Amino acid sequence: MSQSYRLSDKGRLDRSQKLTFTYDGQSYTGYRGDTLASALLANGVKLVGRSFKYHRPRGIMSAGSEEPNALVQLETGPRTEPNTRATVVDLYDGLTAASQNCWPSVKFDVQSVNQKIAKLFPAGFYYKTFMFPASWWTPVYEKIIRRAAGLGKSPMERDPDSYAQKFAFCDVLVVGGGPAGIAAALAAGRTGARVILADEQQEMGGALLSDDALIDGQPALDWVAKSLAELARLEEVTILPRTTVSGYYDYNYLTALERVTDHLGPQADDRIPRQRFWKIRAKKVVLAQGAIERPLVFADNDRPGIMLAAALRTYINRYGVLPGRQVVVFTNNDSAYKTAIDAHTAGAVVDIVDLRVDPTGPLVKQAEALMIRIHKGSAVVATFGKHAVTGCEIAKISADGKSLTSDTTFIGCDILANSNGWNPSVHLWSQARGKLTWDAEKNCFIPGHAGPWLPVAAGSGTGTYDLGNCLSQGFAQGAAAAQAAGFGSGEVPKTPETEPLVEGPERMVWTIPGKKPLGHGKAKHFHDHQNDVVASDIHLAAREGYLSVEHLKRYTTTGMGTDQGKTSNVNALAIMAEIRNAAIPEVGTTTFRPPYTPITFGAVTGQNRNHLFIQERTSAMHPAHVENGAVFEDVGDWKRPWYFPKTSKSGVTETMDEAVLRECRQVRETVGMLDASTLGKIDIQGKDAAEFLNWVYTNKWDTLKPGRARYGLMLNEHGMVFDDGVTTRLADDHFHMTTTTGGAARVLGWLENWSQTEWPQMEVYMTSVTEQWAVCTITGPNARALLADVTSMPLDPETFPFMAMQEGTVAGAPARVYRISFTGDLAYEINVPARYGLHVWRALQDAGKSHGLCLYGTETMHVLRAEKGFIIVGQDTDGTVTPMDLDMDWIVSKKKDDFLGRRSFYRTDTKREGRKQLVGLLTDNPNFVLPEGAHIVEDVKPKPPMKTLGHVTSSYYSPNVGRSIALALVADGIKRKGDTLSVPLMNGHVEKVTLTDTVFFDKEGARSNG
Amino acid sequence: MKKYSIFAIARNARTHHENWERAWRSPDPKPHYDVVIIGGGGHGLATAYYLAKECGITNVAVIEKGWLGGGNTGRNTTIVRSNYLWDESAALYDHAVRLWEGLSDELNYNVMFSQRGLLHLAHNVHDMQEIGRRGNSIYMNGIDSEFLSPEQVKEMVPIINLNCRYPVMGGLLQRRGGTARHDAVAWGYARAADAMGVDIIQNCEVTGFKIEGGVVKGVETTRGSIGAGKVGVVAAGHSSVVAEMAGFRMPLESFPLQAFVSEPMKPIVDCVIMSNAIHAYISQSDKGELVIGGSGDPYISYSQRGSFDQIEHVVGPVLELYPIFSRVRMLRQWGGITDVTVDRSPIMTKTPVENMFFNCGWGTGGFKATPGSGHVFAHSIAKGEMHPVAAPFSMDRFHTGALIDEAAAAAVAH
């Protein structure tokens, strides 16, 4: 059976390109220009999926992105995609798709038993049961529910395709490439304005693609082609087919998803991004998205073969598919007559079932002239067919539309097209904070008061269905938008000739009566096909008091499917309005939330993945670190050498502990070198620089002599330590500040904030110079000898004392050498402009060979500083610690009346006794290394809860002290030095610890001079 | 209140579900109530419920300017946990978790509290120190807490990419943590409170207060004045606005927080996974949607929406940790207004106005605390003194400096 439902003489297909595809394991053919849905229908495939809750057989309901039913699992392996709407998949050769949410097969689905007991699954049933026994919820009930729910399956492999983002700017963005949108783009484009025209379909033309309308006496599609050709010639116009504008955000910022290669399938050129995510900033926006047809809510209106009237017409005219032989068109309006007429002309036997007792209008006349049977004042009240519709029963209905007034008549049919009128697509209008107005004549919401960014709407999206009016609206809005953006005179192009649309009024029957009262019997009146929400669910929600539209939505899940209720929301509102016997606008509308249609996470992320996810910042010496086999630590975005494991001749590589022990010993025995380039560095200049530092540090800076350095603590206004570092006075009005690696940006921001906003009168300028300077820190007894080999600077302690700086050359490169120490040993921090960093590092490495130089990383740095009780902000402090808590009163100036944070010291809680304070800890077992984060208690209980006194902030094995050492924040710790406390661990072990001073090594500080 | 059960459903099925009673009445406001609760979200309704259930105060009104649970209750990512750093927080949040554990039963309304486990990932040394400290602190408070190795993380979350930009070094697991059905919490409390006589009044906005000699006497609303013996304000993002009506300011700022869900899929993520270093957290709802959130926008706003770049900053990390979701689609995004304090801990407090109590500042973490917050707040209002669990969270901590800084340990220099 090959495309036996294909019409030979219709459709916009390239029949020269025959495409083969597979659905549920069976192979079919279609043509370039088909969607998966049209190709399936051409091959007579109607049953394509199972519904969410009842697992009822479902088919193709629409021909567009509003599709609630025909969701398939597209492709397999790394490129598989769940919940893909068959109606928007452009067919390509080799396409593979499968039905989802059914097992073992779509034809025989075990869970379709749910239909039998559907009575037990009214809206919100799960809130009322599965409560006994309570312990069963997660392991039993919920497991079952989770398995049953969920539609398609997630991919299980990494996505092989690439994605891109594009920041675009334009004067006029036109959303929608139908007649109104094309007209708007023409009017705007001709003014020279920058215009973007985006449409979600594979080709522009919108409704005209399914229609036989004339423009200026010629086929409308000729006009479309002519217009697109003109637009293509306009340099500043960008035409984006297959591009869905998904979100409308503040200040005319709109997002759009362009499907660049999806229609080519996996064979596409892998250099080209699969999808491009546009982030568009527009001066003006014209919304011309068209309208979506509403289904009628009648008994068992969900069988495969039951579809929207306009969709059937699209399949016939655009895709050359007549998916059935016997067609029933069930309608409340004239527009569906076009479908009936086209189906009739295409060779189908057609019955029209019209709710209206006395439909008028030319289309009705035309249908009558064609001898199409029209059943007036009638409704479809039942449908039949297991896997596809085979027939329906119709009956006359009462004037109030609530009951049947005749016996039912059976009509055989394999397609049941229906129309309940139209909903303009107002999603983006609403996303842009625009109000919606209920048009009582057209029975739909139309754009009302515009949101702040004043978009304009044109075409059927405003409830205007006459082609001429759509065109003239488009031209007018396009010209006006361009003018508002500063282009053109606002002159509106002349609208071409079209045939005026004459239609009779609709008849609204929001719930079509069935043979039994609503909710009785087996029949179901679906309004949300995907989530299986039926009219009686709305009645139940109302009955139970879930009256607000949001409660209705959340209680029944109506409109919460992957289609976001494009076909169901208004029907649901209207039914609720009837029940409450209120006007529809009183019931309200739920907020339309982005995206308009679902967008792939991959596209949103674009290139920001894998190696481009977050930058890896490295110093100028990084190549050397790699050569030296460093293992790196992530510190913020920086990659810093963590330790340098050695590999023995026999090929055995040191563990982290082994490497760190060796590095720790060797630094204190001979000399070690650390890359300290990542520390934040700030150049501070101006005559008030010293006074400024007096404000931002706790100690005094005006007394510091040029060429000398000082350590400082920085507090926030809460009085808590938030950064520290050594700052050097280069000249009276010039300082070089260092900060923590992670704190660099925060500190600069903090300084700029105060100098710009609070003390603008102070003459001080800050400039970040972090990367300007590469820093090699050499420390250890041999540091002076090593440095002497590569510099001619005087290094004797008298001319170059501790906490001093001098300039000169090191290894031939210009350098600033700071004699400051974070290890307690003799140390030099050699700063050179980054371009020289690698050269100087290598020179020192070479020279170091004769001095027993050892490279060390951040872990050894941490151990060595802990041996000396030097804090790490962020490890030994946590934003709740004052200088006094750190036993660092000495750094808090008593001479200054004020500095940032000072006042907070005097708050009752900050000055109270018993605050947590930094102390040293020595374990009873000298070889036991406490886990960092372990808690300290007075007395141990058999099991928690236990009152804790504080926690271990730093803990290491120190080869130089010859035992484990730790720092901890302990309540009243400073007073309690000497006390013995306990550290109960989560594994049950309890370690006794003694509170000590924080300095474990070289207490008298003899080593800093080498 | 007619009991909900499978039998009730079967019984009602026979009558085509036409005899279900209303879950709660919609009464007109009475002239006077012993207690008026401002704010019909989870916390407000829970407060009313416990006032009626445990404090014998049933002459209570909950007034809500919109629809029940329309604020952050209906806009959060439904995560429940109690693995907090400080003792005060642990006491409060674990009190809540213990109430969660019996809540469906207590309310005879299935709130679908699902203890599927909540996992915090550590991506660097600083993270490891942070979870090390928090894990131990939680353990010392008698709350369940386990450290996982990267291998154990992989076992629990097979789809995770351990070796991402910031390789996963370990995890902190609270098995008692999980998720719950957010709307059901509001509806369950409303139904149960209503059954005890509490008036739930929707579409009723507060416009001012009647305050005499520093004592609150009543509430002015869009549905007239309502006398009140005591007033409890549980207005989340709008707390500052309500406080202004009462004549004082709060140490609060209201920030947008966004979240989004994917299309529904068959079960793939079984627990809740949070990541500090790369701000993103993810779980999968019973419907099959991935529920994803991250950090909030940096500016104050009442617009109930945020900027799209915040969404991007969450999707990126999600794909870094779970690359297989690249072709999965975002279905729906939304935003809420979170009332944030400087120490990221809530405020439960007396106010400068006598008999007026505030419960706010829950920031991004309010949902998980709903039962505990309502419970201790109800007792505080009834007694006129803050409940011991609530006491540390009173407003004066911003003057004494006794903050409960849950923000501190996580985000600091290194």
Add this chain to the structure above:
Amino acid sequence: MFLVKCPWCGWRDQTEFSYGGEAHIARPLEPGQISDQEWGDYIYTRTNTKGIHAERWVHTQACGRWFNALRHTVTDVMWDSYKMGEDAPTPPKDWDGLTCCDDHKKLAEGAKK
């Protein structure tokens, strides 16, 4: 992503800026002389206005300068920005937070024509 008006660089994408909280909160001149309560209010208490909010921004990624701005916190529309030390501009009494100062200027010019 709304736009922020830098007094020097003009309307630019919000992502280029950093938010600095409520504007016009001066640091007490003599912290020693005020109560814990007053000091606490200075550090922690904020107006958190629903409506027209005077706030601070800094153009982090471009000129790096701090400035003040008026923004409607219900719509996130910025009315106008002003340099540190300058007086706040005054939006029209009836400003609903739906248009910015430059739109108003345009309208006014339009009216003249």
Add this chain to the structure above:
Amino acid sequence: MAKASSLYPGVTIETPLSGKDPIQADGVTITELPFLGKVTLRGNAADPAFAAAVKSVLGADLPTQPLSSLRVGNIRVFWKAFDEWLIWTNEDAQIQLITDLNAALSGIRKSVVDVSDYYTVLRVDGARSRDLLAKGCVVDLHPRSFKPGQATGTGFHHATIFITLADADTFDVMIRWSFADYLWAYLADGAREWAPA
């Protein structure tokens, strides 16, 4: 790329992109402009003494229009903020310039800082340069809104960049040393779709 220093014999110098070959794609090329001298100048343009002193060194008035810049011989001066300018010179020429500025400005409120190695500069050239930069740049680079000589700081995903249109389709993009590799990789990845097959 790595090379010998012209100032310090025997010393090799590097840039963050040392060893990277230019990227050639259809319609766009990316190259590094290594070792440009770069100086940050701060001061009060409204102070005649400051303005005169700077002019005496640069031989031109400082640009005071936001986003503007000027060229004097081999020097390019960019407005960075109302009280801040960025100066680009030939390799190593910044050293003399800094000396001269400090001398001319002594006693006047100012700050002169060598940032030559804090940043490097990428040149993005060709008919597709705008398409490539649009993959991350939040500023509108269309010829109508960003003209030759204009310059501004802005964002490029996780990086902060300073971008100027040298002329026609030639953009110079300044980036911090530790972000240069990221930006380079990003642009290289972005240019893939125009790379030779």
